[in-house]
Amino acid sequence: MTAAENAGVSSRRSDLGVPRLVGRDRDLSLLDQALDERPGLVVVAGEAGIGKTRLLHELLRRRPETALVAVCPPFREPYTLGPVVDAVRRLADRVAGLPLTGLAGALRPVFPEWAGQLPPAPEPLPDAAAARHRLLRALVELVDALGVGLFVVEDAHWADETTLELLLFLRSRREPSPRLVLTYRPEDVRPESLLRRLLAQAGVTRLEPGPLDTAGTADLVSSMLGGEPVSEEFAEFLRGHTDGLPLAIEESVRLLHDRADLVCEDGAWLRRDVAELDVPPSIRDAVLERTSRLGPQAGAALAALAVLEGERAPALVAEVAGIPLAEAEDGLVEALAGGLLHEDRDARVGFRHMLAARSVYHALGALERGRLHRRAGEALEREPVRRVAELARHFREAGDPGRWAAYAEQAADRAISSGDPRTAFGLLLALLTGGAVRGAAVSRLVQRMPLYAAPGDGPLRALVTVLRETAAGELPPAERTEVAWQLARLMFHVGDVEAAPVEMERAVPGLAQDRPVAAVHAMMMLARPLGTAHPAAHHRAWLERAGHLIEAAPGPSAEVRLAFLMDRAATLLVLGDPTGWASARDLPADGRTPGEVLQRARGFANLGEAAMLWGRYDDARRRLDAAAALAEQHQHLRLRDLVGATLAHLDWLTGDWTGPTKWHASALDADEPVLRADALLLAGLLDAARGDHRRAQEQVRAALAVGRPRGPADGSRDPSAVLARLAIAAGRPGEALAATEAAWRLVEAKGLWLWAAEIAPLRIGALLEEGRVGEAARAAEDFAAGTRGLDAPVATAARRQIAALLARADGDLTGAAGHFEEAGAAWTALPRPYDALLAREAAAGCRLAGGDRDRAVGVLREVFDGLTALGATGDADRVRRTLADEGVRIGARVGRPGYGDRLSPRELDVVRLLVEGRTSAQIARVLGLSPRTVEKHVHSAMRKRGAPSRTALAVVAVESGDVPLPGSVPRQLLTE
Incomplete structure (x- = not known):
């Protein structure tokens, strides 16, 4: 620009101010209205930088209530309830004089500086979930005592799980609670986060500020x-x-x-x-270019703040930056003036935007980051309240394994005492996989880890790798035994049931010599009939060895003895040994210590599941109800949830489908993988009964992907049995055989034929459909011989079902109908009404095919009513179609629907089987129709498609897309 061009142009550059809130008047008004008029939760959602925090701060400035503001840190470290604890500390510097009950003693682990002002610590609870629940109740009592009217959580997508559980607890209270306001970024919410469950509740007011x-x-x-x-x-x-x-x-x-x-x-x-x-193409580039224009003192202060995270006192910033306090203050003033930082009411400074903090942090070189983390850790060590999780992070990044390990173990102890085993697991896992501990210390840490809190099998497999590497090193004999024991235990946990017993057997001699109680535990794991390498007698031998050892052990505690007796009874029953029932009746009736109560609850749960395997459902319900009551009374919440899953499945089997429907909807969000897997499996069963077989198959395969796989020892909860049911219903016997192959081979290898009660009728039916009659007969004989003499009602019903299938395949329709009716009566006696109704439908199909139309129609009417009342609408529709084919109109859908030139659902069923090469007689057996009715459907389809022959009909049906080519991939699965 020339001087002339500069005329009228001001060259002044005023200092930039902090922008005021603009374009948010309507949002503020809606927030005020929601807080004043509507119960529930208020959430502000949006991407980073949209102005959620600024909007929230303006809201707080206008509100009269006492606000507790918890800010979740951007680099989320495992710090149980950290955001809430920090918020409480900012709100109150002491708690003496507050109206707190003895429950507040549970707060000592998270507020160690107030130990002298809090009531005595309560007795430890053996269940982590119960301890966490007690801590949350105590924290809510403290919040109430502080008079908090507004509970705010910023950046809730970074909140630890216990903080989110606290919010769920507050939402579930009947007493008046502080109003809840959250900000979060939807794109950063993890799939398994409890925040999703919180946001899905009723009464949530959602606000999403838009761009300017x-x-x-x-x-x-x-x-x-x-x-x-x-x-x-x-x-x-x-x-x-x-x-x-x-x-x-x-x-x-x-x-x-x-x-x-x-x-x-x-x-x-x-x-x-x-x-x-x-x-600049990104905020990061803009921030870094701006910081490069600041003086060296400001740059050093910003780097220290980025490493420290959050709001910090200038003196701490100066110490970490390694510069005099005066220089640090000058640098902070410069950064404040430039709008990068903000200052709170306690004169602490922090980045105004999380993205700016991240930009500065990641721009630091690795050596510089390490130096700053070391200074931060050493400075924070001198503070009166040590945040051990934060110290562990700093010394980890500083490359100081000794202090990292020391503080991480302390943080894990605090997490466990606070009922947060997942955080404890993560802290110790990082130590082990990060190489902070070596040698004998590895097995010591693994022994302390709450393995049940692992988020899936991946971390457990990482531990297996660490233990294998440790076992390969030089160790004293006792330590080598301990590593082998821990390694085998972990291998069992991750489902490596073939190799785990080999490792476990290596550890047993050393354990028996030095640690007999651990040896008993190892032997009981070897007694569990997992894997295919050994028959049942091998596991029974280990069970007897464990019994001899515990009798010879010097004074095992009452808790250890009770655990053994409970596990022995359940293991005998899973091994198909009826003496397990006598062992279950002879169990001690007492046990009052917390540990004994836990063993009784756990033992009742295992016995209940074993009773389900036998089909003794009344016994199963009695024991499961006892386990649930003990778990609820003594706040063993994880066990309570697991028992709830088993009870939901028992309800499904016995015909009460209302409870399972509600349970599976809530359990899909469970933190426990096995609960989610059970919920998906149950959802698949419900979908199949309602006729949505594609969705049912998706649910079952999702269950297999989510949880550790169940097998035939889990009875009706074996996914292979469910997949086989779906394949049989779809007329695909080959898929049913593939689904049951591994389970059947396992049963054969171990000789535990009770386990085959669910899959035997399905597999034998599939073999018959495939024309493999000899194999089907041999399988039936093996199953009958293996279960004969057992008082196992489910095996009795299965044998009768198999007899009916064999008779039908042999052409004895009258005999088959009789056997199906006997099977129906056996299923009814368990009771399993759904299976009973399906057996009666099959009996009616045989009678219909044999010409006994009137009797068959009468039974089908009753079956239709029963399936409809149960909720099996898909099966009821199938029965309705069968009756309609016989000219019988029932229910609201009177008569045959008019399909015009389209093939009816029954015609599609027939044509699909025709395309697979089935004869009319085979199609009749699969669909439960008479050959005459099948021929009627074939001729109707030929007329609609203009096909002169059955072969031409098959070709036209495939080319038109009416039915898929056998063996082809369904179109909806091509993108999966």
């Missing part, structure tokens, strides 16, 4: 420039290059200001030259 328009952009920039106007061209340019994101607009303006690219012409602010302006 051109006018809003102009207002925001003007507020940074002392209220002076901004040209429309400039505002539109900024909005277009930042998508109206307030943080991006602010950072861009500050960068333009730093570059002297902002000028004031004729009273309006504008940019120098569109062609010369290079707006």
Whole structure:
């Protein structure tokens, strides 16, 4: 620009101010209205930089209530309830004099500095979930005592699980609770996060601030420039290059200001030259360029703050930065003036935006980060309240394994005492996989780890790798035994049931010599009939050895003895040994210590599941109810949830489908993988009964992917049995055989034929459909011989079902009908009404095919009513179609629907089997129709498709897409 061109242009560059809140009046009004008028939860959702925090701070400035503001840190470290604990500390510096009950003693682990002001610590609870629940109740009592009216959680997507459980607990209280306000980023919510469950509840008011328009952009920039106007061209340019994101607009303006690219012409602010302006492609680049323009003191202070995280006192910032306090304060003042930092009421400073903190942190070199983390750790060690999880993080990043391990173990202890085993597991896992501990210390840490809190099998497999590497090193004999024992235990946990027993057997001699109680535990694991390498007698031998050892052991505790007796009875029953019932009756009736109560609850749960395997459902319900009552009374919450899953499945079997429907809907969000797997499996069963077989198969395969796989020892909860049911219903016997192959081979290898009660009728039926009659007969004889003499009602019903299948395949329709009716009666006696109704439907199909129409129709009417009442609408529709084929109209859907030139559902069923090469007689057996009815459907389909023959009909049906080509992949699965 020449001097002449500069005429009328101001070269002044005023200091930029902090922008005021613009374009959010309506949002604020809605938030106020929601807090004043509506019960429930208020959430503010949006991407980073949209202005959620600024909106929230303006809201808090206007509200009269006492607010507890918990800010979840961006680099989320395992710090149980950390955001809430910090918020409480900011609200109160002491708790003496508050109206707290003895329950508040549970707060000692999270507020160690208030130990002298809190009641005595209560007795430890053996169940982590119960301990966590007690801690949450105590924390809510403290919040109430502080008079909190508004409970705010910022960046809830980073909240630890216990903080989210606290919010769920507050939402479930009947007593008046503080109003809850959350901010979060939807895209950063983990799939398994409890935040999803919280947001899915009723009564949630959701607000999503949108990007600024051109006018809003102009207002925001003007507020940074002392209220002076901004040209429309400039505002539109900024909005277009930042998508109206307030943080991006602010950072861009500050960068333009730093570059002297902002000028004031004729009273309006504008940019120098569109062609010369290079707006940064990301906020990160803008932040880094701005920080590069600051003085060295500001740069050092910003680096220290990025490592420390959160709001910090200037003195701490100076110490970590390694500069004098005066220089640090000068640097902080410069950064505050530049809008990078903000200052709280306690004169602590922190980054105004999380993205800015991350940008600075990741721009540091590895050596510089390590030095700053070491200084931060050493400085924080001297503080009166040590945040051990934070110290563990700093010394981990500083490369100091000794102090990392020491503080991580302390943090794990605090997490466990606070009922947060997942955090404890994560802390110790990081130590082991990060190489902070070596040798004998590895097995010591693994022994302390709450393995049940592992988020899936991946971390457990990582532990197996660490233990294998440790076992390969030089260790004293006792330590080698301990490592082998821990390794085998972990291998069992991850489902490596073939190799785990080999490792376990190596550990037993050393354990028996030095640690007999651990040896008993190892032997009982070897007694569990897992894997295919050994028959049942092998497991029975280990069970007897465990019994001899516990009798010879020097004074085992009552808890250890009770655990053994409970496990022995359940193991005998799973091994198909009826003496397990006598052992179950002879169990001690007492046991009052917390440990004994836990063993009784766990033992009743295992016995209940074993009773289900035998089909003794009354016994199963009695024991499961006892386990649930003990778990609820003594707050063993995880066990309570697991028992609830078993009871839901028992309800499904016995015909009460209302409870399972409600249970599986809530359990799908469970933190426990096995609960989610059970919920998906149960959902698949319900979908299949309702006729949605594709969805049912998806649910069952999802169950296999989510949880540790169940097998035939789990009875009706074996996914292979469910998949086989679906394949049989779809007329695909080959798939049913494939689904049951592994389970059947396992049963054969171990000789535990009771386990085959669920899959035997399905597999034998599939073999018959495939024409493999000899194999089917041999399988039937093996199953009958293996279960004969057992008082196992489920095996009795299965044998009768198999007899019916064999008779039908042999052409003895009258005999088959009789056997199906006997099977129906046996299923009814268990009771399993759904299976009973299906057996009666099969009996009616045989009678119909044999010409006994009137008797068959009468039974089918009753079956239709029973299936409809049960909720098996898909099966009821099938029966309705069968009756309609016989000219019988029932229910609301009277008569045959008019399909015009389209094939009816029954015609499609027939044509699909025809395409697979089935004869009319085979189709009749699969669909439960008479051959005459099948022929009628074939001729109807030929007429509709203009096909002169059965072969032509098959070709046209495939080409038109009416039915898939056998063996082809369904279209809906191609993208999965």
